[in-house]
Amino acid sequence: MRTLVISDMHLGLPSGEDLLREYSPRALLEALGSCERLVLLGDVFELRDASADVALAAARPLFQQLGAALADKQLVLCPGNHDYALISPWLKRMRTSARKLGLEQIIAPHEAAPLLATVAGWVAPADFTIAYPGLWLREDVYATHGHYLDCHAPLTSGERLMIAATGRVSKRRRSSLSTVEEYEAVTGPLYRLLDRHALLSRVAASRAVARLGRAVTGLSGHDLVLSERRAMGELAARLGVGESYVVFGHTHREGPLPDEDAAEWVGRLGARLVNCGSWVGQRADAGTTHGAASWRGSCVIVEDSGSPRVESLEPGSSAST
Numbered sequence: 358m359r360t361l362v363i364s365d366m367h368l369g370l371p372s373g374e375d376l377l378r379e380y381s382p383r384a385l386l387e388a389l390g391s392c393e394r395l396v397l398l399g400d401v402f403e404l405r406d407a408s409a410d411v412a413l414a415a416a417r418p419l420f421q422q423l424g425a426a427l428a429d430k431q432l433v434l435c436p437g438n439h440d441y442a443l444i445s446p447w448l449k450r451m452r453t454s455a456r457k458l459g460l461e462q463i464i465a466p467h468e469a470a471p472l473l474a475t476v477a478g479w480v481a482p483a484d485f486t487i488a489y490p491g492l493w494l495r496e497d498v499y500a501t502h503g504h505y506l507d508c509h510a511p512l513t514s515g516e517r518l519m520i521a522a523t524g525r526v527s528k529r530r531r532s533s534l535s536t537v538e539e540y541e542a543v544t545g546p547l548y549r550l551l552d553r554h555a556l557l558s559r560v561a562a563s564r565a566v567a568r569l570g571r572a573v574t575g576l577s578g579h580d581l582v583l584s585e586r587r588a589m590g591e592l593a594a595r596l597g598v599g600e601s602y603v604v605f606g607h608t609h610r611e612g613p614l615p616d617e618d619a620a621e622w623v624g625r626l627g628a629r630l631v632n633c634g635s636w637v638g639q640r641a642d643a644g645t646t647h648g649a650a651s652w653r654g655s656c657v658i659v660e661d662s663g664s665p666r667v668e669s670l671e672p673g674s675s676a677s678t
């Protein structure tokens with residue numbers, strides 16, 4: 358089954374940098390024509406910095422177009438940390454049940470969160486399901502948003518500092534984490550808190566805190582990118598995916614790109630990492646309608662065999678009006 362994966366659209370972002378808010382690049386919709394499945398790999402909606410109403414309004418045109426392009430093909434949404442509210446009602450029920458979380462849970466949209474019933478209406482008749490915290494796209498390809506990597510990454514953001522603090526308070530050391538249940542126990546309480554408290558969320562996301570973190574850790578530029586990737590490789594090792602490919606987003610840096618050293622994309626125990634990048638950035642044509650735009654977006658294509666590969670989806674002309 359040919360699968361197209363995109364992530365990190367952050368639809369509803371107050372800065373207006375959510376590139377897919379008002380129009381969908383024709384390249385994306387055309388690419389769907391030759392795929393049987395579309396996976397939206399987390400941080401699709403910006404539910405922290407925007408109200409659900411704003412995020413839903415920002416997402417609606419794109420989802421309607423995706424639904425029309427997919428017809429009755431498969432659409433899978435895998436929530437991330439900025440749209441954690443799409444899975445937290447279901448996770449809350451799981452905490453009170455005896456069910457243990459594995460690497461892949463497949464959930465009906467209305468069971469994951471009530472507002473997903475609205476989204477399901479937009480994309481009908483697509484076969485729409487929710488997966489958390491990830492799903493196997495192939496026997497040797499696992500896809501997840503990647504937010505648990507923050508447990509192993511340098512403390513260069515408020516969110517990572519707070520996750521480290523949660524780990525301390527709950528007496529869970531990062532070196533002891535190895536299951537989805539444990540990662541959820543360390544990160545989930547913070548995500549729920551950030552969803553409820555806009556001020557705390559703004560502090561966690563502030564550039565000043567990130568700058569301070571970079572100054573304290575001494576990491577910036579390519580070194581920081583590499584340590585975040587190593588954190589993903591560490592997470593993959595701890596979750597036990599072996600040498601499988603792991604498709605993720607979260608850090609907003611796509612790759613491996615053709616000019617990069619492939620060895621830098623291999624995790625501690627051999628997981629082969631592939632990042633699908635983001636759809637957040639500055640529009641070159643800000644303030645005008647559909648003029649020439651220099652922004653780009655990327656996706657990962659997963660075929661029945663071979664390496665998943667990153668492809669650039671140049672905006673070209675808009676498919677919306």
Ligand SMILES: [Mn+2]
Pocket residue numbers: 400437438439502504606607608
């Ligand atoms: Mn994220």
